[in-house]
Amino acid sequence: MKTFGGENTDFDEVISRIGTHSEKWDSMETVFGVSPHAGIAMWVADMDFRPPKCVSDAVKNMQEHGIFGYFGDDSDYKAAIKWWMKEVHGWDIEPNWVFTTHGLVNGTSICVDTFTEVGDAVVLFTPVYHAFARVIEAADRSVTECPLVIENGRYVFDFEAYEKLLTGKETMLILCSPHNPGGTVWMRQELEALAEFAKKHDLIIVSDEIHHDLIMPGQMHIPMGNIKKDITDRLVMMTAPTKTFNIAGCHTGNVIIEDPKLRSKFGKRMKALGISGNAFGMMMTEAAYSPEGAYWVTSLMKYIDENARVFDEAIMDIDGAVSMGLQSTYLAWVDFSGTGLAPEDVIERVQEGAEIAASHGATFGTGGETYLRFNIGMPRVQLVDAITRLKKAFA
Missing domain, CATH: 3.90.1150.10 (Aspartate Aminotransferase, domain 1)
Incomplete structure (x- = not known):
């Protein structure tokens, strides 16, 4: 991450959240x-x-204005997302690639709904964030668990073993990058191997990168969108400001799709479901994605x-x-x-x-x-x- 200036924050402040609907x-x-x-x-x-403070100020400004209508003209909002992905992650995107979902669990569910059929199976590299399996199974799809292996104190993939676990019903895999719950940051060669695995088995890749900003000093996250293995036509990227800036309650996520065919299909499903952005969440995102x-x-x-x-x-x-x-x-x-x-x-x-x-x-x-x-x-x-x-x- 580049070096930016700003105000110091007191992370030692103890704030009671009891009785706040937390x-x-x-x-x-x-x-x-x-x-x-x-x-x-x-x-x-x-x-x-x-x-x-920049996020709190954005909410304060909305409150002071006093009218809370529909959000319109999202050009500055999408420009902020584009700026963040480029400046922080070295990933070039275009504003028209971005869809705003009601958080990334919602984004995951729309991906499952859009790109798979009832009876299909979705690959999960377990142990992994529990909401994935919940969404998949609720949509009458099944989960194919591909267990991760621990080597040198971190999780790694075992694609040779996974070949024997596939049933032939798999049409999608969901990657958690960085990994939740293990905290592993995937290396480039691991992501390239995953890309080859997905191409071999004709799987849509949904890469949930909600934790991509929360990287320990000395580590480096590589967006799946920067893995050049001819996977654009099967890649759906998911990012969000919510985990990063502790604003999960605004339920705002970014589904970013470069491929025009995938993007068109996803956009059509968004329209069919009547999903639009949360004004508070979009204003908070625009403020957060800044120096x-x-x-x-x-x-x-x-x-x-x-x-x-x-x-x-x-x-x-x-x-x-x-x-x-x-x-x-x-x-x-x-x-x-x-x-x-x-x-x-x-x-x-x-x-x-x-x-x-x-x-x-x-x-x-x-x-x-x-x-x-x-x-x-x-x-x-x-x-x-x-x-x-x-x-x-x-x-």
Whole structure:
């Protein structure tokens, strides 16, 4: 990422979200049995930080104007997306490639609806973000799980093994890049191999890159759109400002399609479903995709990187627990298989002993059964409280 200037942000500020209709905090007791008043929310993937001032100012300006009508003339909005992809990711796009969806789960569902048929199968590299399987199965398609392999502390693909897992019904694969929940940043040769796999089996590639800005210092994300392996005619890119700037509630995602035929088909389905953008989300996106927003992201990732170091050191103190080294995201992926405890016993210690709500690994598919995912996107004083609880619960 290039270097930009901006205002400093106090990521150490503790902001109570209880009673604000926060799914992460106000639903944790219903889902996990952990009181938000006594416990710590580390499950839903949004952070406990305010967004950059440029985003808050955009919302403030809308409020001060006082009229909240339909959003029109999206030229500046799309220009901001084009600027961000070029300046931050070195990826050249055109404004007319961009569709605005109601977030990327919605974007995924429209892709499944548009480019596959009932009875088709979709390849997922598991463990992976649980909403993918939920959307696929709800649309009367099936999931073909292709388990990832751990090598040198990170996930890798095993395409030779995947050849034997395909059923012949597959028409699409969904890539999570960077990977959620493992935090792996895929290398160029891995993405090129994936492209060849998709071409060989005639699969549409849907590349969900919602975490593409949340890259640890020293790592580099490569957009699938920059992999030149003759895959333009089968590639759908998905990005969003929501994870990056902690504005998930605005439900605004970018589906970016270079190929005219794919773009026409997707656009027609968008019209049929009557989907249009959220004015607040589009104004927030335009403000975020700016030099000020880029500066904020750089500061954020320095803070998250230190959070990851502190968290991983603490996990090492729990006999048999292993945290996968984060290359991206703010989601720590911890394997408890070495503790000798059954997954349900681990969950009991975390939820009842430590009073922490963390995402259950089994929900991410094959390979996640012995894991828990912890959201470390929080002020460090809260993180230290959480790891103190964890070490006590496993003592």
